[in-house]
Amino acid sequence: MARGRFLRLYIGNMASGKTRHLLTEIDTLRKYGNKKIAVFKPRTDTRSGMNTIKSRKGDEDTAEEISPNLPQELWPVLRDKEADAGCKFEIIAFDEVQFFPRDSGFFQLVKNLLDEGYDVIASGLAFDFRGEPFGSTPDLAMLAEDRCMWMTSYCTKCGSRAPYPQRIINGVPAHYNSPQVLVGGDETYEPRCDEHFVLPGRILPGREAGVQQGRIFTE
Numbered sequence: 360m361a362r363g364r365f366l367r368l369y370i371g372n373m374a375s376g377k378t379r380h381l382l383t384e385i386d387t388l389r390k391y392g393n394k395k396i397a398v399f400k401p402r403t404d405t406r407s408g409m410n411t412i413k414s415r416k417g418d419e420d421t422a423e424e425i426s427p428n429l430p431q432e433l434w435p436v437l438r439d440k441e442a443d444a445g446c447k448f449e450i451i452a453f454d455e456v457q458f459f460p461r462d463s464g465f466f467q468l469v470k471n472l473l474d475e476g477y478d479v480i481a482s483g484l485a486f487d488f489r490g491e492p493f494g495s496t497p498d499l500a501m502l503a504e505d506r507c508m509w510m511t512s513y514c515t516k517c518g519s520r521a522p523y524p525q526r527i528i529n530g531v532p533a534h535y536n537s538p539q540v541l542v543g544g545d546e547t548y549e550p551r552c553d554e555h556f557v558l559p560g561r562i563l564p565g566r567e568a569g570v571q572q573g574r575i576f577t578e
């Protein structure tokens with residue numbers, strides 16, 4: 360069977376238009392390319408609501424939810440959809456790929472989809488609230504090669520390029536030790552640049568915890 364032709368990934372910070380680009384591409388490929396597209400998202404995404412992916416501008420599409428820790432759940436759902444449609448789908452789309460942990464098998468799932476002849480389009484957050492690589496996004500970026508597109512967002516303090524999502528809880532920056540994924544919390548996020556990204560408790564790279572001269576951000 361012919362390998363899928365491409366994996367295209369929209370990567371970047373929050374509020375960078377990742378999901379909007381994904382939705383536009385899905386819409387365009389369906390309308391003008393007559394492609395059969397199945398859309399999936401990890402079940403932990405709470406922003407969009409059940410079985411929906413939604414951009415900040417309000418565009419939306421329906422999506423099948425699969426377990427972030429067991430993304431192989433996709434297969435029976437996809438087979439059912441194909442049986443209902445009476446044909447094989449051509450493109451599989453994923454939103455919020457950062458919520459699939461690196462050890463969930465998501466990377467292998469995408470490779471298997473490509474091996475089975477599906478094209479894959481996806482979007483994901485590059486960095487978590489600690490400014491560290493988030494879930495399966497970096498692995499997928501490598502697999503996408505030059506079809507990985509970095510989407511730019513801008514710092515809410517100064518308007519510079521802002522790669523990091525600043526997590527704010529009760530009006531103050533979240534501590535480094537707060538969990539990577541908060542479920543049902545009342546935290547908010549805003550894009551920040553290197554200068555305005557604040558992470559209490561972070562120890563600078565190369566400085567071991569407990570070392571006297573290790574600078575710790577306490578702001």
Ligand SMILES: [Zn+2]
Pocket residue numbers: 514515516517518519551552553554555
């Ligand atoms: Zn800034």
